[in-house]
Amino acid sequence: xxxxxxxxxxxxxxxxxxxxxxxxxxxxxxxxxxxxxxxxxxxxxxxxxxxxxxxxxxxxxxxxxxxxxxxxxxxxxxxxxxxxxxxxxxxxxxxxxxxxxxxxxxxxxxxxxxxxxxxxxxxxxxxxxxxxxxxxx
Amino acid sequence: xxxxxxxxxxxxxxxxxxxxxxxxxxxxxxxxxxxxxxxxxxxxxxxxxxxxxxxxxxxxxxxxxxxxxxxxxxxxxxxxxxxxxxxxxxxxxxxxxxxxxxxxxxxxxxxxxxxxxxxxxxxxxxxxxxxxxxxxxxxxxxxxxxxxxxxxxxxxxxxxxxxxxxxxxxxxxxxxxxxxxxxxx
Numbered sequence: 001x002x003x004x005x006x007x008x009x010x011x012x013x014x015x016x017x018x019x020x021x022x023x024x025x026x027x028x029x030x031x032x033x034x035x036x037x038x039x040x041x042x043x044x045x046x047x048x049x050x051x052x053x054x055x056x057x058x059x060x061x062x063x064x065x066x067x068x069x070x071x072x073x074x075x076x077x078x079x080x081x082x083x084x085x086x087x088x089x090x091x092x093x094x095x096x097x098x099x100x101x102x103x104x105x106x107x108x109x110x111x112x113x114x115x116x117x118x119x120x121x122x123x124x125x126x127x128x129x130x131x132x133x134x135x136x137x
Numbered sequence: 138x139x140x141x142x143x144x145x146x147x148x149x150x151x152x153x154x155x156x157x158x159x160x161x162x163x164x165x166x167x168x169x170x171x172x173x174x175x176x177x178x179x180x181x182x183x184x185x186x187x188x189x190x191x192x193x194x195x196x197x198x199x200x201x202x203x204x205x206x207x208x209x210x211x212x213x214x215x216x217x218x219x220x221x222x223x224x225x226x227x228x229x230x231x232x233x234x235x236x237x238x239x240x241x242x243x244x245x246x247x248x249x250x251x252x253x254x255x256x257x258x259x260x261x262x263x264x265x266x267x268x269x270x271x272x273x274x275x276x277x278x279x280x281x282x283x284x285x286x287x288x289x290x291x292x293x294x295x296x297x298x299x300x301x302x303x304x305x306x307x308x309x310x311x312x313x314x315x316x317x318x319x320x321x322x
Contacts, residue, residue: 041151
């Protein structure tokens, strides 16, 4: 029962991603070709409102459902992993039009071949786990 | 109201709803980051026995797997019950660019030529999807997050590492779009 709220939040996420067309391969191509404002509008709105929301949460010391203060974890300070890892991610994002969330959302929207993309992503994650100690971070 | 939901959502409403999802998860005491599910699934499949990176307490991540299940359901609900059958409003320039690559715009969210069940019978296409997925999975774990973890959660918290990751996302995306996609399609 305690997991139902996460299923509902995920369902809302799937609906939002589909209705916003952020799960669209075509929209991602349009974004990387700078031919529409649509995706930039979505990400820009989310980031600006997100910055405001996080600022207010910190300022007011807002608490979560269990009464604990909401905390934000700082990312590790380094450069190579974010730049190299991010670039590899971007190559795959433009090719498949899907980042990890949309792969699954699209499976629900009726694109069965997304299962191959998901298998590839699991394989890539596993590969990273194997060689991570040999990579610059 | 129902008309507003059925039509494609405008960017400002979509962006606001994404922040709402981030806030819902923060309120539940969790953080919004989708790609860690891929690591969790590897662990559940037993990867922790061979590779230390996957030997962690994945049971604490079950909530995120539930979020993942919900997202599949949400995709189904939105496409089956909350959509009209009008073609996606893709820019004319993109339609023309893709046509030159031999990819016809079919009006849906994703090209059937790449993502339908029938597309899975083409070995070349299978390789594209598998390698593309591999890059996403490898890159998101290497960068410590994907679009949700870095572009939304990280940038909202003014994290410089997330900004670098997002620069990388666009660098890689543009190299693929302008230099590699023309070679493979």
